[in-house]
Amino acid sequence: MTAADLSLTKHNAxxxxxxxxxxxxxxxxxxxxxxxxxxxxxxxxxxxxxxxxDNAVTLASDSWSHKVHVxxxxxxxxxxxxxxxxxxxxxxxxxxxxxxxxDEVTTIDLGGDHIVxxxxxxxxxxxxxxxxxxxxxxxxxxxxxxxxxDLPDWISASNRRIGITTPEGRITMTGARTEVFNYxxxxxxxxxxxxxxxxxxxxGTILFGEQIDPTRSNIAGAISDWWNNAMWxxxxxxxxxxxxxxxAFLGTMGAAIIALPLAFMAAKRFSPVMMLRAATRRVFxxxxxxxxxxWTVVLARAFGxxxxxxALAILITDTGTFGKIFSEALENVDQxxxxxxxxxxxxxxxxxxxxxxxxxxxVLLAQILYFLESNTRSATIIGAITGGGIGxxxxxxxxxxxxxxxxxYYIVLIVVMVMFMDWFSGWLRGKLIGRKD
Amino acid sequence: xxxxxxGGAAHSVGSxxxxxxxxxxxxxxxxxxxxxxxxVLMVSGFNIADDRNAGGFWEGLHQIGDYPADVLSEAWExxxxxxxLIAKYxxxxxxxxxxxxxxxxxxxxxxxxxxxxxxxGLAKWPRLIAMxxxxxxxxxxxxxxxxxxxxxxxxxxGPVPAMIAIAIHTxxxxxxxxxxxxxxxxxxxxxxxxSTGATWFQRMLLGVLxxxxxxxxxxxxxxxxxxxxxxxxxGFVGAGGLGYELRNAMAWGPGRFDEAAAIFIxxxxxxxxxxxxxxxxxxxxxxxxxx
Numbered sequence: 221m222t223a224a225d226l227s228l229t230k231h232n233a234x235x236x237x238x239x240x241x242x243x244x245x246x247x248x249x250x251x252x253x254x255x256x257x258x259x260x261x262x263x264x265x266x267x268x269x270x271x272x273x274d275n276a277v278t279l280a281s282d283s284w285s286h287k288v289h290v291x292x293x294x295x296x297x298x299x300x301x302x303x304x305x306x307x308x309x310x311x312x313x314x315x316x317x318x319x320x321x322x323d324e325v326t327t328i329d330l331g332g333d334h335i336v337x338x339x340x341x342x343x344x345x346x347x348x349x350x351x352x353x354x355x356x357x358x359x360x361x362x363x364x365x366x367x368x369x370d371l372p373d374w375i376s377a378s379n380r381r382i383g384i385t386t387p388e389g390r391i392t393m394t395g396a397r398t399e400v401f402n403y404x405x406x407x408x409x410x411x412x413x414x415x416x417x418x419x420x421x422x423x424g425t426i427l428f429g430e431q432i433d434p435t436r437s438n439i440a441g442a443i444s445d446w447w448n449n450a451m452w453x454x455x456x457x458x459x460x461x462x463x464x465x466x467x468a469f470l471g472t473m474g475a476a477i478i479a480l481p482l483a484f485m486a487a488k489r490f491s492p493v494m495m496l497r498a499a500t501r502r503v504f505x506x507x508x509x510x511x512x513x514x515w516t517v518v519l520a521r522a523f524g525x526x527x528x529x530x531a532l533a534i535l536i537t538d539t540g541t542f543g544k545i546f547s548e549a550l551e552n553v554d555q556x557x558x559x560x561x562x563x564x565x566x567x568x569x570x571x572x573x574x575x576x577x578x579x580x581x582x583v584l585l586a587q588i589l590y591f592l593e594s595n596t597r598s599a600t601i602i603g604a605i606t607g608g609g610i611g612x613x614x615x616x617x618x619x620x621x622x623x624x625x626x627x628x629y630y631i632v633l634i635v636v637m638v639m640f641m642d643w644f645s646g647w648l649r650g651k652l653i654g655r656k657d
Numbered sequence: 658x659x660x661x662x663x664g665g666a667a668h669s670v671g672s673x674x675x676x677x678x679x680x681x682x683x684x685x686x687x688x689x690x691x692x693x694x695x696x697v698l699m700v701s702g703f704n705i706a707d708d709r710n711a712g713g714f715w716e717g718l719h720q721i722g723d724y725p726a727d728v729l730s731e732a733w734e735x736x737x738x739x740x741x742l743i744a745k746y747x748x749x750x751x752x753x754x755x756x757x758x759x760x761x762x763x764x765x766x767x768x769x770x771x772x773x774x775x776x777x778g779l780a781k782w783p784r785l786i787a788m789x790x791x792x793x794x795x796x797x798x799x800x801x802x803x804x805x806x807x808x809x810x811x812x813x814x815g816p817v818p819a820m821i822a823i824a825i826h827t828x829x830x831x832x833x834x835x836x837x838x839x840x841x842x843x844x845x846x847x848x849x850x851x852s853t854g855a856t857w858f859q860r861m862l863l864g865v866l867x868x869x870x871x872x873x874x875x876x877x878x879x880x881x882x883x884x885x886x887x888x889x890x891x892g893f894v895g896a897g898g899l900g901y902e903l904r905n906a907m908a909w910g911p912g913r914f915d916e917a918a919a920i921f922i923x924x925x926x927x928x929x930x931x932x933x934x935x936x937x938x939x940x941x942x943x944x945x946x947x948x
Contacts, residue, residue: 251762258759261752262816270813279810463709470702473695509929513890513900514921517907521724523717526710528703597800604802605893608709611802615894618806631803638798 282624286408287389287401288317290328294342294358294397299326303408304623305399308450311414319402328400330388336400344398348386356382361395407625409451416445452626457613461637463527464609467599468641471534472592476584479539483546484572490550500543508540512598516606525607533602534595542587549583550576582653589645596641600634610634727911732918742919746902750923752816753898756891757884760820764827764884765877768793771828772835773861779839779847781857790836796829805891819896823884831880838872839865875942878935885931889924899924 259265289305292298301316303309311317319329326338337345346354351372356365362379376383384391390401412419417433418426418441426432426442433441447455484490486500507515515533523529558575566574603611614630617623707714732739774780775789801822808818846864855863892900899920906916 254762255759258755261755262759262820264817267812267817270815271811272813273811276811279807459709463706466702466706470699470706473699505929505932509925509932510921511886511889511924511928513886513893513903514924517903518724519721522712522720523714524711526706526712528706528710528714531706600800601802601890601894605890607711614803615806618810621810627807631799631807634800634803635795635798638800639794642794642798 279624279627281403283628284407284625285403285405286625287403288408290317290320290326290336290400290402292326292338292342292398294395297340297342299338303414303451306451308413309409315414317402328402330386330400330402332388334386334388336391338398342398344393346384346391348384354384356393356398358393358395358398363393363395407452407629409449411449412442412445413449413451416449418442418445452629457610457630457633460603460608460610460613461633464599464603464611464637465596465641467527467530467534467603467609468592468595470531471538471599472588472595474531474535475538475542475591476588478535479542479546480584482539482543483550486543486547487550489553489555490572490576501547504540504543504547506540507536508544510537512537512602513605516602520606527603527608529606530599530602530608533606534598538591538595541591545587546580546584549580553579585652586649589649593638593641593645596638600638610637728914728918728921731911731914735915738915739919739922742916743923746899746916746920746923749897749899749902749920750927753888753892753900754885754927756816756820756823756888756896756898757881760823760827760888761877761881761884763820763824764880765831765873767824767828768831768835769873771796771832772839773865775832776836776839778844779842779861779865789832793829793832793836796825797833798829799826801826801887801891802894805896806894809895814895814897814901816897819888819891819898822891822896823887826887827880827884831876834876835869835873838869838876842868871942875939878939878942882928882931882935885928 286304289300289302291300291302291305293300301311301320319331321327321329322337324340328336328338330336333347333349335347337347339345342358344356344358346356348354352366354365354367356363363382364379365377365382367375367377367382371377374385380394382391382393389403392399392401409419418438421429421432426438429438431438435441436444482500482504486497486504488497491497491500512533515536516529519529519532519536523532553576557579558571561571561575599609600611600614603609604615605611610630610633614627614634617626617630703714771789771793774782775786775793777783777786780786780789801819804822804825805818808821812818842865846868847860850860850864888896888898889900889903892898892902893904895901903917903920903924906913906920909916
């Protein structure tokens with residue numbers, strides 16, 4: 221090796237290192253610059269101002285707890301007890317929670333020595349440890365109270381409305397009504413609503429105990445009351461999940477059925493006419509490019525909201541995707557097997573059936589099953605837009621901004637549903653084409 | 658002698674044939690049954706979906722073209738405005754693409770760590786492999802819309818909730834795909850680096866990443882394509898970008914169809930464009946691997 225060669229090699233090596241160094245520092249620098257741009261484009265610094273931490277606290281605490289409202293209507297003097305303040309969670313006539321006592325004076329024990337008394341003539345007394353007894357009188361639309369002028373931050377007061385928030389519960393008072401909210405952990409009435417005879421009965425009593433409802437057997441009655449629970453709507457939720465899975469199933473399988481013959485038309489090996497091939501491919505590109513979002517919007521106009529619209533939107537979009545994948549798989553088919561089948565005198569259809577299909581089926585099945593799982597997730601989103609399935613129930617529950625425990629329930633169900641479909645498609649793939657690893 | 662062996666062979670051929678035919682019949686029966694179940698599932702599923710839909714399939718079928726025709730005819734009447742409208746909605750498009758790009762970037766970085774920590778033979782803490790895999794399974798299972806809706810409630814509308822939601826899902830999905838690649842990586846460079854006393858981070862950066870980078874990039878590009886669609890669709894539930902504008906334009910109904918058409922054109926063009934670009938680069942990346 222001469223000196224000239226050596227210096228050339230060294231020069232080349234130097235250049236290579238220079239380039240590597242440039243890439244090594246350049247790529248992180250570009251990424252960093254992009255993130256800085258995003259920081260300003262998305263106004264991340266203003267996020268703190270827009271974020272509502274109270275919402276986060278409500279969400280975090282309400283998703284695993286519930287409250288029972290004790291409400292006095294100051295016009296009629298009537299006191300009602302209801303879980304979450306909803307009509308379907310109301311205690312039946314003559315029943316009330318165990319922490320409420322007294323007839324003339326209704327005493328509400330919030331626990332931790334926090335006591336609220338509803339006195340006659342719309343007077344209210346509130347005992348909070350470490351704070352003087354609060355007395356409030358409601359008259360017409362205004363309130364008079366003995367609250368001092370400077371209030372701690374857990375009390376807000378005006379002559380129209382007083383709000384007291386303690387760790388044990390919350391009290392709001394207006395001229396029209398006085399309300400106490402008592403918080404408890406857990407999802408309330410998840411099994412039975414208060415009007416069901418099975419409420420408060422243990423599992424053992426229902427399974428083996430005496431007949432509770434004379435007209436129905438215990439197990440049938442309990443299942444029917446649980447299934448028709450008005451608060452949690454188990455029946456509707458089950459239907460919604462079924463609808464979501466149905467959308468994914470119909471969409472994926474329908475797309476596969478339509479895409480398979482079209483894929484033959486788009487594969488070079490099986491479709492000698494160039495124009496036809498190109499046209500089919502453009503159709504695939506088009507339906508894939510017009511995203512599921514646009515298809516959903518367009519189809520919802522024709523078919524109205526519901527699971528069928530979602531299924532068709534998935535079907536159309538995935539026909540494009542499947543068509544592309546299938547035709548690529550068909551191009552990679554081994555010619556030898558087809559020739560072998562042909563040598564036995566097979567007709568074209570038989571050649572496809574015995575020469576081509578066995579080769580591509582594992583690839584196609586793997587793709588279809590993968591899409592089945594991924595489309596379960598898409599169906600949740602499409603359901604939220606087109607109005608069907610668990611996605612719709614979730615968006616509705618979020619929009620009412622009230623029943624956070626239901627939101628939490630739906631989220632858990634959605635995650636379980638997707639994981640189940642993931643497991644199921646993996647299991648089916650293992651059964652049909654053997655484990656991958 | 659010859660007779661006996663011939664007779665025996667004929668007998669065994671006969672039994673082989675009959676057992677083969679029995680097998681074929683059984684397979685056909687099972688295949689036919691599976692097909693029957695599948696057809697029943699499809700038909701009954703279709704009927705249920707049709708029942709629970711607001712409008713029926715057969716009544717709606719001839720109306721499919723109506724809405725696109727309305728939109729197109731109105732857009733054609735006002736075609737002079739279209740360039741202006743496209744320019745008007747271009748910032749929203751940029752936002753949608755930005756959401757997809759940032760979430761792919763963050764998700765890919767997250768997926769990179771999840772995959773290396775969850776790959777047999779590479780993990781820093783081999784005992785925690787199962788945990789990191791479960792984490793990426795759960796992140797993958799949560800649909801974007803769930804996280805997006807919760808974050809919209811807490812953080813308010815805008816691109817950030819969508820970005821976080823898509824990034825979390827992307828990290829889980831890429832984590833799984835990446836770890837499959839990482840498990841097939843050659844361990845010799847890693848061992849060589851370990852013998853020089855390299856830390857785990859250096860072993861991964863210098864020993865594993867150069868091997869897996871083309872595949873990782875190719876998967877990330879594919880994910881970017883998917884995320885553009887996801888970010889458009891999340892906009893529809895209130896997370897900014899083109900989807901949000903589309904919902905507003907739709908809410909106006911007739912008279913604003915030209916705006917909807919402009920958004921359709923932008924979205925369609927973007928998806929096709931990135932589809933083509935990413936498939937070209939992905940081909941180049943995976944072709945380079947064979948050499």
